[in-house]
Amino acid sequence: MSSELRYTANTQLEHLHARYTGTGHADLTKYEWITHQHRDSLASIMGHPPLLSYLAIADGEAMGRVRFEMTERMLQPCGPPPRKDDD
């Protein structure tokens, strides 16, 4: 029974996690992780209208403009991915 569980319970959990965007694994790079954080932050701001209007006031822009820019930013919030070192 235990061997069965070892094969199911935890591996299943990991499979389940891997299905969602934003989750990580032991080989995740710093860049990828922080990119997710940025996207989450942007999404969170857009999802909370009070926060969005706060930023709009700070920026002196319309809320729609701010939202649009944030959406655009989500594409590569931390710039292009760093070059892979050939190892």
Next chain:
Amino acid sequence: MSPTNSPRLVDSFTAPKEVLQEFAELAEEDNVDPFAETASKRQIAARQSDYHNRRFNRVAQDGVDVFKQVDEGAEVEGGYKDAMRLARLEQEEARVRRAIEEKERKEREEGKMKMDLDKTPPAAELQDVAMELAAAKELAEAREREAASGVKRKRRWDVTEPTDENVDPNKPDQGEWSKDALEASAPKKRRSRWDATPAENITAVGETPKRSRWDQVAPVHEAPMTQIIMNAPGIMHDDKHNRYLTDEELDAILPSSGYVIVTPPPGYAPMVAPRKLMPPSVTEVGGFHIQESSDAAAIAAAAGLAPELPTEIPGVGNLAFFKPEDAQYFAKILKEEDETQLSVDEMKERKIMRLLLKIKNGTPPVRKTALRQITDKAREFGAGPLFDKILPLLMERTLEDQERHLLVKVIDRVLYKLDDLVRPYVHKILVVIEPLLIDEDYYARVEGREIISNLAKAAGLAHMISTMRPDIDHADEYVRNTTARAFSVVASALGIPALLPFLKAVCRSKKSWQARHTGVRIVQQIAIMMGCAVLPHLRSLVGCIAHGLTDEQQKVRTMTALAIAALAEAAAPYGIESFDEVLRPLWLGIRQHRGKGLAAFLKAIGFIIPLMDPEYASYYTKEVTVILIREFQTSDEEMKKIVLKVVKQCAATEGVTAQYIKQDILPDFFKSFWVRRMALDRRNYRQVVETTVELAQKAGVAEIVGRIVNELKDEAEPYRKMVMETITKVVATLGASDIDERLEVRLVDGIIYSFQEQTTEDQVMLDGFGTVVNALGIRVKPYLTQIVSTILWRLNNKSAKVRQQAADLTTRLAIVIKQCGEDQLLSKLGLVLFEQLGEEYPDTLGSIIAAEGAIANVVGMTQMNPPVKDLLPRMTPILRNRHEKVQEASINLIGRIADRGAEFVPAREWMRICFELLDLLKAHKKAIRRAAVNSFGYIAKSLGPQDVLSVLLTNLRVQERQSRVCSTVAIAIVAETCGPFTCIPAILNEYRTAELNVRTGCLKALTFVFEYVGPQSAYYVDSVVTMLEDALTDRDLVHRQTASVIVKHLALGCAGLGCEDTMLHLMNLVWPNCFETSPHVIGAVMDAVEAMRLALGPGVLLSYTLQGLFHPARKVREVYWRIYNSLYLGAADSLVPFYPDLSELSEGQNVYDRHPLQMFV
């Protein structure tokens, strides 16, 4: 009784003599396998109908990967073109054969007519017959002479024994279930490549055959004329007593010196067997030898070798079983071989065979590893060698479900790996897998679908179409049917739009109606299989087949109507606009058609009407009703069912008014369908009841019940049952307020009559009685005396079933009797039931207790008669009854008494019951365990928890795990009902016991306590902290695991209640356990951490996890990421403010500042 002089009746019986004799004879007969009959049930081929077994007649095309060869610029041969040509040829052949049969039949009929007309046949004919007879006689004599001389001729033992082709190898097998019976039951074989041995095998036996084994399965022995003579008992060469001695045997018998083996004279040739269909059996050195033919097993059995079937095969190990039929397929690996002399391909073949044998016949662990191996190495083995071995196995006639399942699984796995390498084998695989699509077994159908859809994905649409196209207008209906189903699977795998152009073309085929028929059938199957997923393509699918309604072929028209019905059913309740095109032909069609065609058209209409707008529906219903009413009188069963179904569908639509139903449909409907005959067939019965209930929704209760209520007194019991069921359903859905006084009298009267007159105690009658009486409510008051006296009378019946039913009825009526204020009757019933508690049949006893419980429930504990203080002591011994129904009923009754009237019973009695209840805590049925646990709570509440608790805590010391677990649950229940403060101190005190079991038990009890009490646990967190500290730092894994579970429940219970400090402390104790590997422990720890997310907030948890996300050790990273992931999934949004500021990591073009967060106004 019997007169005095008659012999005394013997009071012990034995079986009649002839029966015993029969068994004795059976036992004496050799080779009687008592399980033979059941074994044949397991065999798929033996169980299935002739139609299913037609699969053995199919021919697989020799596959080529057309695409690949075209790519390579090679000549494509044996591809689509050839397949089509072959298909045409076969069609032509079938047509000619039909024509010949037709002609012969005609001639016969004419001849017969001639005979009839003319009593004495003309002289010429007589002469003919006489000559024929003489010739036949002569021939038979010649044969006899020949045969006799054949026997007498001395055979030289040094010459290889020629196999005598004339001996039917099946002969000794006659009595058995296997070959003969199957062959006989299977339809006449068409000659196909499955059946015949290819020519080169005959000429060059020694050569390695170029063809795959696929082609050389089972040579068929056409039984020659001499068969009967040669099979006479004296000449049975293959019988183990009569076969010729082999060289070895002669060597063993004869002395080694003094004898010389004479060389055959020059010019001597051993007698050549007349026919050489089967390769001569080479006498193998080494005794055991299995021929590579389907009859090998029979021959082996005849030679007395059958009992020596191997269970251990070299290189395979032990098998779960080994059937004689397996031997022919696995012959090569059955004997020891020198593997060094084998070529690479041969080695590969052996390897595949071993793996397959392991999978097919091995024990589960063996099978598992073999399956994994064959999957991993699939590409290495290659498609050819794999399928050459697998597919013939699947076509074996003695295949059983389990074997088929396993082989299909192998194909599935292998397909996945092989991908487009399977192309050349697509048709062969389809031939074997398609029959699964029409199997009776649901799982077989699902498996078949899965394989075909994987196959379609691997081979691609174009290849699938070109492979299956020739089968679409195949002469055999079976092939077309399965092909249509396979095509629908392909459509669902690759999408309907991809297949649409092809379908359009097929449905318009000018060449043959078979192709059109199959095309329409594909659409039908698509609709059946994909359900509402056809909606986006509904218009184009309908467009594909619409013209089929006016096809010149009757069969195509019928199939089109059925396909439209299936489409409408799948699309319901949407998509009426897509059917515009077919409405007119359908409605015209029902006027023109009769019989089967009409049935199909009606079916289509029945499914389309519910999709329509109310006004259209009403109009079209009126149109179709005329035809329906005409068909009410049909004698065709299928038509009856369809008519009923259509009536039901029409009645259910909004636009059809009650008035219309009452006036136009009901009179004829009742006249034709409410007759006794309809109750006899199960399916008719159900359909009539359903339709009537549907009609009642519109027409009202009174209308329907009024029409059938008199039939409750009909003399036919099945019919009464049908009436009762209908009334039950109608009243249950619509209530009884519609029923007027006169009808009410007739109804109750009829119900009592039919209840009393039933001969088989049926659920239907019981339900009907209960439903009607409950629906009438206080209106049954005048009849109650009569009803109760019926019950009382039946409670004393000598049949246990009757008593049980009477008790069940009491359970249902108790509430109504109370509503009517007839407490007198209730107490009378209660007393009688109480007296019946000595009942010996457990089912009946259970019902009686349940009835008593129902009465106690409505009357209340104080008014209960018999008084509770008498009732409960009577129940205590019954609790020991092992029967589930009795247990459940009594525990319910006791629980109710404990809940409402505990004070009427002395405490001693309750304690006694407590001990009995402990046993019930481990009942199999969940309802019983739950009732028992609840009862504990009630008892503890009434007695005060101390005594009960001490019983339970002592019970933690027992050996048996199950009862310890149950005690912990019960402790938790006591804690829940009496307040945690009553239990927690006692548990903490008990935890100090040195015994491990008790400590674990205490922890377990606390887990349940905190799970049940929820937010109340906030008050007790601090008191259990020290104990948890101890448990979480224990060496014992289970301790830490259980403690983690407690922490989880605590954290969930007091989240947001201001216990963060304590929780943080516990978190620090739980956290180090996250590196545990034992599955249960890590599960509990992860749960606790997850619960902490709620209690402490995700920010705290994030700061814990940040420590290890980028730890140099992978093992640490993995664990921390897992925790991070569940944290992230649980609270992604709330983590945003807690992410660390990583701006200092920015490098080059990557800026890690989160600027939006740095803004402020």
